Amino acid sequence: xxxxxxxxxxxxxxxxxxxxxxxxxxxxxxxxxxxxxxxxxxxxxxxxxxxxxxxxxxxxxxxxxxxxxxxxxxxxxxxxxxxxxxxxxxxxxxxxxxxxxxxxxxxxxxxxxxxxxxxxxxxxxxxxxxxxxxxxxxxxxxxxxxxxxxxxxxxxxxxxxxxxxxxxxxxxxxxxxxxxxxxxxxxxxxxxxxxxxxxxxxxxxxxxxxxxxxxxxxxxxxxxxxxxxxxxxxxxxxxxxxxxxxxxxxxxxxxxxxxxxxxxxxxxxxxxxxxxxxxxxxxxxxxxxxxxxxxxxxxxxxxxxxxxxxxxxxxxxxxxxxxxxxxxxxxxxxxxxxxxxxxxxxxxxxxxxxxxxxxxx
Ligand SMILES: Nc1ncnc2c1ncn2[C@@H]1O[C@H](COP(=O)(O)OP(=O)(O)O)[C@@H](O)[C@H]1O
Ligand SMILES: [Mg+2]
Numbered sequence: 324x325x326x327x328x329x330x331x332x333x334x335x336x337x338x339x340x341x342x343x344x345x346x347x348x349x350x351x352x353x354x355x356x357x358x359x360x361x362x363x364x365x366x367x368x369x370x371x372x373x374x375x376x377x378x379x380x381x382x383x384x385x386x387x388x389x390x391x392x393x394x395x396x397x398x399x400x401x402x403x404x405x406x407x408x409x410x411x412x413x414x415x416x417x418x419x420x421x422x423x424x425x426x427x428x429x430x431x432x433x434x435x436x437x438x439x440x441x442x443x444x445x446x447x448x449x450x451x452x453x454x455x456x457x458x459x460x461x462x463x464x465x466x467x468x469x470x471x472x473x474x475x476x477x478x479x480x481x482x483x484x485x486x487x488x489x490x491x492x493x494x495x496x497x498x499x500x501x502x503x504x505x506x507x508x509x510x511x512x513x514x515x516x517x518x519x520x521x522x523x524x525x526x527x528x529x530x531x532x533x534x535x536x537x538x539x540x541x542x543x544x545x546x547x548x549x550x551x552x553x554x555x556x557x558x559x560x561x562x563x564x565x566x567x568x569x570x571x572x573x574x575x576x577x578x579x580x581x582x583x584x585x586x587x588x589x590x591x592x593x594x595x596x597x598x599x600x601x602x603x604x605x606x607x608x609x610x611x612x613x614x615x616x617x618x619x620x621x622x623x624x625x626x627x628x629x630x631x632x633x634x635x636x637x638x639x640x641x642x643x644x645x646x647x648x649x650x651x652x653x654x655x656x657x658x659x660x661x662x663x664x665x666x667x668x669x670x671x672x673x674x675x676x677x678x679x680x681x682x683x684x
Contacts, residue, residue: 329346596676
């Protein structure tokens with residue numbers, strides 16, 4: 324078993340509190356992602372789980388065994404925690420070939436030469452680098468170097484794999500391919516994966532469950548990708564999971580008013596328990612027409628992106644992003660030019676209380 328239990332975990336550097344008391348449980352065999360903005364404490368958290376840092380308060384247990392306990396003074400060293408780790412910057416040895424890089428942890432552990440060769444070669448094959456065993460890192464692409472780092476993390480057959488933004492330095496196509504491969508490897512090996520990233524697409528695509536952390540290191544929501552995408556706990560979570568629009572709404576004497584310029588709102592009344600709120604919606608949930616229902620808008624920017632048209636629309640003084648399939652725009656005569664008027668209605672809205680822009684960041 325390699326479940327991870329993090330309880331009341333706190334890390335401070337001097338008077339800078341990075342993690343303010345964190346509780347997370349990762350189930351055995353689960354692929355769990357912590358998603359949060361740059362600087363929120365993701366790397367610090369993984370270093371605490373790995374044992375490169377000691378907590379200021381709280382506990383970390385792996386497989387039911389205490390690895391770090393600030394109160395009890397427990398601190399198991401990294402090489403005794405049964406885990407593998409891959410960092411953003413690969414950190415492969417430049418002077419060692421692929422096999423020697425991958426075999427290195429086994430060499431440190433004193434594994435006999437024959438077994439070491441067999442296991443390194445199996446790990447190299449597993450990440451798709453068979454045939455490149457004798458190459459130096461300088462003779463490999465960035466994606467191949469990252470595979471070396473992955474094979475090296477897996478060669479000791481860890482119970483737990485910690486991944487710290489390992490795909491950041493790869494181009495978009497390769498990032499997508501590696502994301503599928505990591506997921507496939509995790510399923511095949513049954514290893515518990517604890518992944519941290521600021522990239523919401525990776526987090527949604529790879530995770531069984533994910534946690535969303537804000538800039539101050541506080542957890543805003545934990546759940547499956549579908550739960551978090553469909554039922555965001557607050558405006559921050561909604562804003563972090565993709566391109567988002569927030570249209571301010573205010574209750575007037577004769578009904579609700581929308582946008583900075585307070586245009587009368589005839590759509591579904593807001594459901595947010597107050598007189599001031601925000602409608603949160605994705606660009607793909609904006610319905611544009613030339614004379615239908617909704618609010619008046621003026622197209623500020625129209626970008627043809629191939630399969631989609633991307634519009635920036637001024638809706639009652641508030642900028643709104645809209646995305647429509649190009650085919651649909653052509654068929655329905657909805658290819659708007661910059662400066663043209665349009666009507667804007669919404670197919671799906673998440674209501675958030677208050678008008679505070681800060682909590683959406
Ligand atoms: N050794 C350290 N000493 C002081 N501050 C640190 C140290 N390591 C990290 N920090 C601070 O902790 C915060 C979180 O950093 P980090 O975990 O690297 O963020 P990220 O979520 O981008 O991985 C940052 O403000 C960083 O400056
Ligand atoms: Mg980091």
